[in-house]
Amino acid sequence: MKHKGYLILLVFLFVQCNNKADEPVRIGIAWRSVADSTSYGIVSRAIEEAGGIPVILDQVKEHSLEYDGYKLSDEYLDENDVLIQEYADRVKNEPKNGFAYCNAAEAVDGVDAVVFTGGQDIAPTLFRVPEPWHGLEEEKNFNATRDISEYLTMAYCLANDIPLLGLCRGMQMLGVVSGAGLIQDIPVYYAQKGVNYDFDHRQPAVPGIRRDYRPHDVVVLTRDSWIYKIAQADTIRKVPSWHHQSVGSLDSTALKLTASFLEEGMEIYEAIERTDQHFALGVQFHPEVSVNKNLEGADNASDYMDYDAALNYFRCLVQEARATRDSRRK
Numbered sequence: 001m002k003h004k005g006y007l008i009l010l011v012f013l014f015v016q017c018n019n020k021a022d023e024p025v026r027i028g029i030a031w032r033s034v035a036d037s038t039s040y041g042i043v044s045r046a047i048e049e050a051g052g053i054p055v056i057l058d059q060v061k062e063h064s065l066e067y068d069g070y071k072l073s074d075e076y077l078d079e080n081d082v083l084i085q086e087y088a089d090r091v092k093n094e095p096k097n098g099f100a101y102c103n104a105a106e107a108v109d110g111v112d113a114v115v116f117t118g119g120q121d122i123a124p125t126l127f128r129v130p131e132p133w134h135g136l137e138e139e140k141n142f143n144a145t146r147d148i149s150e151y152l153t154m155a156y157c158l159a160n161d162i163p164l165l166g167l168c169r170g171m172q173m174l175g176v177v178s179g180a181g182l183i184q185d186i187p188v189y190y191a192q193k194g195v196n197y198d199f200d201h202r203q204p205a206v207p208g209i210r211r212d213y214r215p216h217d218v219v220v221l222t223r224d225s226w227i228y229k230i231a232q233a234d235t236i237r238k239v240p241s242w243h244h245q246s247v248g249s250l251d252s253t254a255l256k257l258t259a260s261f262l263e264e265g266m267e268i269y270e271a272i273e274r275t276d277q278h279f280a281l282g283v284q285f286h287p288e289v290s291v292n293k294n295l296e297g298a299d300n301a302s303d304y305m306d307y308d309a310a311l312n313y314f315r316c317l318v319q320e321a322r323a324t325r326d327s328r329r330k
Helices: 002-021 038-049 085-097 104-108 144-159 169-177 186-192 226-231 287-296 307-329
Strands: 025-029 052-056 113-116 164-167 214-220 235-241 255-263 266-274 280-283
Touching (some): 025 038, 104 144, 113 144, 144 164, 287 307
Parallel strands (some): 164 280
Antiparallel strands (some): 214 255, 266 280
């Protein structure tokens, strides 16, 4: 009987260990106001292809501010829909307050990593050194409600070493939360430097012609980086790009520049990483777009990076999320 009990215990432990090893990796997707957005769909599909379970996170709210349903009350916005500086400062101070006035901890509970997707411009009042709005009416595209939710979600992930991947706007948010500034409009930035801009990062709007992602190459700057481990190449070919802003100076931050685009002496940052985190990578392009174009057999899929090259970003995230989770359990 004694041996039988011991055998049962061994079987139980074996099953428990295997169950933990086979436990799905849950990858959160940071909240945005349009629940059925294309971005949610294609990122979810890429996560699933990489073996993860996509989970759309709840909205994170700053509890000292008022909301009308999910939307931040208009009283906190200026005439351009930018978060007023006084309230932006409250959001930026929340990490110093231990996230006591927001629900970030509850929002990420139960996930092993978080993806931050592309989209609107980030309020310049959230920069470490605040700036006025860029002043371009045709480029005015702010969403303070989303800014608050993503800023606090990102800051909480960094404060707790939760693996994360930032895509396009997500990379910019990683920069802003980490203390970097942004180039608010790349064409204006080029013009100020006296350099012609060829719209390498986003196709110009042309009446009657459908815009799509602009492919271009990216140079990996160091092999001691996550971006090189993922790409396994010194040049990443044909990344899908769609942005008019970019991360600016990384001075006095914990960020490391690991890939860029260089043209006529003008450098645009294409990948940044947090050196104090297990895995915190931002890329200025959209690997999820290539994953989906290849899966759907899009006519122009070959214009962009191939399926495996694109999917590796999500495979790496799932792998590092599992490794981080398992190491914490030991």
